[in-house]
Amino acid sequence: MAKILFVEDEPALQKALGEMLAEEGYEIVQSLDGETALRMAKSEKPDLILLDLILPKKDGFSALEDFKKDPDLKNIPVLVLSNLDRVEDIGRVMSLGARAYLVKTSYQLSEVVQKIKDVLG
Amino acid sequence: MFCRNTVSPEQVSVHESEKSLSLSSRGSETSAQFLRVVSGYPLPHILLRNLCYNILMFPECKKTGLRLWQCPPFLFIIMGVVTILSMVATYVLASRRADEPQIAALIVAGVAAFLFIIGNLIINSFNRIAEANRLKSEFIYIISHQLRSPLAILKWTLDMLEHRLNKTSSYSLAENFIYTLRNSSEYLIRLADSLFEINRFESGSFVLKKETMSLVDLTREIVNIFIKYAEASNKKISIEEETNFSTIAADKARLGLVMSNLLDNAIRYTSGAGDIIIKISREGPNLRWGIKDNGVGINSEQQKHIFQKFFRSTEVKNEQVNGSGLGLYIAKQIIEASGGKINFSSQEGQGSQFWFTLPVVGSDKPS
Numbered sequence: 001m002a003k004i005l006f007v008e009d010e011p012a013l014q015k016a017l018g019e020m021l022a023e024e025g026y027e028i029v030q031s032l033d034g035e036t037a038l039r040m041a042k043s044e045k046p047d048l049i050l051l052d053l054i055l056p057k058k059d060g061f062s063a064l065e066d067f068k069k070d071p072d073l074k075n076i077p078v079l080v081l082s083n084l085d086r087v088e089d090i091g092r093v094m095s096l097g098a099r100a101y102l103v104k105t106s107y108q109l110s111e112v113v114q115k116i117k118d119v120l121g
Numbered sequence: 122m123f124c125r126n127t128v129s130p131e132q133v134s135v136h137e138s139e140k141s142l143s144l145s146s147r148g149s150e151t152s153a154q155f156l157r158v159v160s161g162y163p164l165p166h167i168l169l170r171n172l173c174y175n176i177l178m179f180p181e182c183k184k185t186g187l188r189l190w191q192c193p194p195f196l197f198i199i200m201g202v203v204t205i206l207s208m209v210a211t212y213v214l215a216s217r218r219a220d221e222p223q224i225a226a227l228i229v230a231g232v233a234a235f236l237f238i239i240g241n242l243i244i245n246s247f248n249r250i251a252e253a254n255r256l257k258s259e260f261i262y263i264i265s266h267q268l269r270s271p272l273a274i275l276k277w278t279l280d281m282l283e284h285r286l287n288k289t290s291s292y293s294l295a296e297n298f299i300y301t302l303r304n305s306s307e308y309l310i311r312l313a314d315s316l317f318e319i320n321r322f323e324s325g326s327f328v329l330k331k332e333t334m335s336l337v338d339l340t341r342e343i344v345n346i347f348i349k350y351a352e353a354s355n356k357k358i359s360i361e362e363e364t365n366f367s368t369i370a371a372d373k374a375r376l377g378l379v380m381s382n383l384l385d386n387a388i389r390y391t392s393g394a395g396d397i398i399i400k401i402s403r404e405g406p407n408l409r410w411g412i413k414d415n416g417v418g419i420n421s422e423q424q425k426h427i428f429q430k431f432f433r434s435t436e437v438k439n440e441q442v443n444g445s446g447l448g449l450y451i452a453k454q455i456i457e458a459s460g461g462k463i464n465f466s467s468q469e470g471q472g473s474q475f476w477f478t479l480p481v482v483g484s485d486k487p488s
Contacts, residue, residue, distance in 0.1 A: 012274045012277075012278055016280070019281065020284065085317060086321075086326065087328050088326070104273035104277070105273050105313070105314075106314075
């Protein structure tokens with residue numbers, strides 16, 4: 001059973017996507033800000049990280065950099081979910097090594113779940 | 122950076138900014154000192170601060186989409202040149218009446234100071250326009266982002282609601298409400314997307330993702346999406362392909378958006394039964410994609426505004442109250458950025474024809 005770390009500060013989205021993924025059989029670990037994201041990634045060793053970009057305490061960009069610098073974490077695939085869609089943001093995230101960038105309002109829940117299934121194989 | 126790029130560069134020290142003194146002339150320095158003696162006002166400090174600020178604003182001009190003749194630093198340089206030239210001319214003229222050199226010096230100083238002050242006033246007003254323009258783009262960006270957060274919540278929670286209810290018998294009771302909620306939220310999402318897109322055009326960060334594709338295939342795809350809506354509104358769509366070769370290099374998603382906008386308008390702004398004809402033909406090095414409807418048409422007085430942001434003609438407003446007026450503006454930006462042209466012709470009460478052309482890839486091939 002694959003473990004997913006979901007980094008998102010909005011509880012309603014944690015609930016919606018989290019429950020959908022739990023139904024699909026994944027184990028969900030929640031993080032509500034950029035600082036705890038790193039701690040939880042190290043302690044829980046997830047198989048996939050879902051990362052929002054606008055987060056309290058430390059933003060998603062810095063968190064992503066931290067993940068990729070850490071030898072234990074750098075091979076975990078990261079899917080970025082965000083509301084931003086500027087070319088600079090997408091470029092920055094992809095060059096930092098994220099697997100994909102999804103704009104939340106452009107995807108239905110079921111489509112996000114499908115993308116996650118595709119990445120986890 | 123010795124001049125901070127903020128609206129209040131008060132911390133500029135006169136010593137460091139003397140490097141930029143070369144642009145202002147000796148004459149204006151004398152005149153400035155003269156005025157300071159007279160008025161006790163620290164004029165050179167302010168002038169040097171403005172000088173620094175204006176020069177550093179040069180790359181900002183491109184960012185805020187200002188043309189060269191609107192760009193404050195460029196204007197400042199022109200003003201400087203004009204100031205120097207008029208001073209030289211005044212000096213030459215004044216030195217003809219050489220009896221009282223002090224008068225000549227005073228005239229020179231006076232004219233120089235006058236021109237410099239006027240120049241600065243003009244440039245300050247341009248600066249204000251540039252700043253307002255930049256703030257507007259920033260405002261649109263912030264608002265569209267703020268809209269997206271609750272919209273994402275709305276969308277996914279609705280998905281979850283439907284998902285949960287699907288497994289129960291209560292689904293049929295809720296089905297219509299869910300459909301309505303979804304339509305409204307999708308409309309808002311598209312509006313926020315349009316605002317983001319427009320901001321991209323205006324701030325120059327609009328990048329097309331070009332790929333080689335077939336115009337005919339994309340047309341068929343888009344028509345397929347709209348076919349049920351067209352049937353429901355009693356409209357018939359037909360595609361006339363007058364060329365075998367329709368390969369172009371374009372941003373598929375965005376071109377699809379243009380076609381969707383045009384097709385949506387054709388269906389929406391025809392009351393009752395209607396025929397919509399899409400024709401794809403070859404015109405020299407270009408492909409022409411045209412759509413013709415027999416709908417409400419566009420009043421000839423309003424035709425010149427049709428591609429403007431937020432514009433909706435009266436005929437269209439009579440048909441349907443809702444609509445952002447952004448579709449054609451965005452379509453025009455996309456087509457022109459893709460190297461094509463878009464235009465239309467229309468008769469009030471009879472219908473409209475919209476078309477765009479795009480260059481063909483490998484245009485030496487026969488049609």
